[in-house]
Amino acid sequence: MIDVFANPLFGIAITLLTFQAGSVLYKKLNYSFLNPLVVSTFLIIAFLLIFHVSFDEYNAGGSVISFFLGPATVILAVPLYRKISLLKENAIAIVTGITLGSAAGITSIILMCKAFGLDEMISTSLVPKSVTTPIGIELSTQLGGLPAITIAGIVVTGIVGAVMGPAICKFFRIEDKVAVGIAIGTSSHALGTTKAVEIGETEGAMSSLAIGIAGLVTVILAPLLVKLLM
Template identity: 70%
Template sequence: MNEIITSLVSSPLFGIIISLLTFQMGSMLYKKTGLVYLNPLVLSMLMIIAFLVSFHISFDDYNKGGQFISYFLGPATVILAVPLYKKVNLLKENILPILGGITIGSATGILSIIGMCRLFGLDELVSISMIPKSITTPIGIELSNQLGGLPAITVAGIVFTGISGVLIGPMICKLFKIDNKVAVGIAIGTSSHALGTTKAVELGETEGAMSGLAIGIAGLITVLLAPLLAKIFM
């Protein structure tokens, strides 16, 4: 019996099935309650961690299947171009404010993390690894490698930033009375990449389209600005 269980846990199907099941459970709970803090991604992560720890299952065993889900992150991000295509006229009308907002937002994200790392006395390696925190994972990992950081820390920062955007992004917009749909979408996409965009899509088609646009442009701008700003301020 133990051999069968060990074989199942070591199979890539284990990681895939547990990921899908926990996310589905989280989605059902979120739809039932409507509470922003019960985000399906957050809930599924917590459930997976609790399950692995409770049954003493290693992350390596889980990730044999979990990594296949990560493979689809890139194609899933590309799909976000569909709502953008529907709002292409809106993009043309606001191209300069959009590009300006994303550029300033990206630069602010880089400088703020450098400042925070200095404030808390974190070493240079951790600081460099955290610089790509606000861009989508595939680009962030490559940028981290280019800067000499640790991709594992970068991924953790990206996930935390994305979840933060989902949980508090809309509240910040409401607090500061930012009700322009283009501005809301650009702000969320620039600061919290694809995870934040999932929340922007819930807010509306325009917000989702602009947030999806911000993911790609913010990634490109960050790749261009990060080495320069890191060299100047670190």
């Protein structure tokens, strides 16, 4: 069994199988909190703990899947291309919304960390929680944070956004498709965008656009807001 767990195919297989199980469960029950990513994450953690498999053994194959996350993200440009006219019509509102959303996300996490008495390193590590992982890791390093904490924050933020984002928009009666997509993409990056794509093509297109712009805005604003508020 040790040889099986050490094989890179183990990490790939268990990731695909648990995600497929989560997808089937989600389609059957249709509960937002049963998002396939959430289900597969808990199933993998449970498996590793029960069978005493180290993360390094799992990641030998899991890292292969992680490698394809970047290229896979490119597909998000397809719905954006189809809605390019909508982007041109609402360019000012979209850029303004993403900028204010990113600033609010950075400010809120800093103030919350201060309210809970977290030290500066953890606080700066959580600042890039709403951007995509490559940008978040680099920004966290520049700010003096710990990339490992940043990654955890990004994953949790994405999962929460994918699960709760649509419900929050519905609660506040946000019905405009552009606004819904921008809100989800700005607050919960690519993981939230997977849910936005599921909601509709326009929402998915705007959410994928928000990922790039929010990343750029966060890189510019984060150092300024950290210096000002911390």
